[in-house]
Amino acid sequence: MDEKDLGADLAKVLIPEDRLRAKVRELAEQIDADYAGRDLLLVGVLKGAVMIMADLARELHTPASMDWMAVSSYGSGTKSSGVVRILKDLDTDILDRHVLIVEDIIDSGLTLSWLVSNLRSRNPASLEICALLRKPEAVRTEIECRYLGFDIPNEFVVGYGLDYAERYRNLPFVGTLAPHVYGGDGS
Numbered sequence: 001m002d003e004k005d006l007g008a009d010l011a012k013v014l015i016p017e018d019r020l021r022a023k024v025r026e027l028a029e030q031i032d033a034d035y036a037g038r039d040l041l042l043v044g045v046l047k048g049a050v051m052i053m054a055d056l057a058r059e060l061h062t063p064a065s066m067d068w069m070a071v072s073s074y075g076s077g078t079k080s081s082g083v084v085r086i087l088k089d090l091d092t093d094i095l096d097r098h099v100l101i102v103e104d105i106i107d108s109g110l111t112l113s114w115l116v117s118n119l120r121s122r123n124p125a126s127l128e129i130c131a132l133l134r135k136p137e138a139v140r141t142e143i144e145c146r147y148l149g150f151d152i153p154n155e156f157v158v159g160y161g162l163d164y165a166e167r168y169r170n171l172p173f174v175g176t177l178a179p180h181v182y183g184g185d186g187s
């Protein structure tokens with residue numbers, strides 16, 4: 001599906017494909033510079049981070065392992081419940097590893113806040129975050145994000161991994177969802 005096929009469900013394209021690609025490349029360059037000579041473990045947070053993880057990993061020159069966690073903090077709607085559950089844990093022991101969490105979005109920040117303290121308790125050598133998107137107006141808890149793609153307005157977004165009710169993840173761009181679809185204003 002491309003930008004011309006925007007259905008009535010989507011309000012607009014917020015970040016087109018070429019800007020996503022350029023930003024991912026830029027993030028990979030920063031990560032390469034910082035992790036040169038280190039044994040890097042990328043931890044992708046399912047399912048939203050699948051696209052950024054796959055593209056970022058391919059842009060990196062630093063050899064990296066990949067592992068995945070699935071956590072749930074959203075129900076079927078657009079608001080974080082703040083209650084995080086592990087649906088799938090890491091297969092890897094991260095003790096003394098250099099861990100980089102790869103996320104699609106920091107919205108309220110509750111998911112990452114919980115994840116960081118969970119992973120920190122496993123004593124990695126280092127723990128940093130790479131997030132493609134952040135909504136500064138929605139953040140309810142400060143998150144130290146070392147590698148950030150874009151700050152975006154406080155609107156519900158879909159595409160490039162991000163879903164609404166499991167739809168739209170395979171859009172190659174990030175777009176805003178029309179309020180009539182979810183019956184809200186994105187806040």
Ligand SMILES: O=P(O)(O)OC[C@H]1O[C@H](OP(=O)(O)OP(=O)(O)O)[C@H](O)[C@@H]1O
Pocket residue numbers: 045046047048049071072073074080103104105106107108109110111112162163
């Ligand atoms: O900053 P927060 O308000 O906590 O929101 C961010 C989290 O919400 C989304 O995950 P979701 O639970 O919807 O699962 P998904 O990745 O499978 O879509 C997103 O992928 C982040 O993990």
Ligand code: HPA
Pocket residue numbers: 074105107155156157158162163164
């Ligand atoms: O804006 C969003 N879109 C999709 N999933 C999300 N999870 C948190 N915020 C969002």
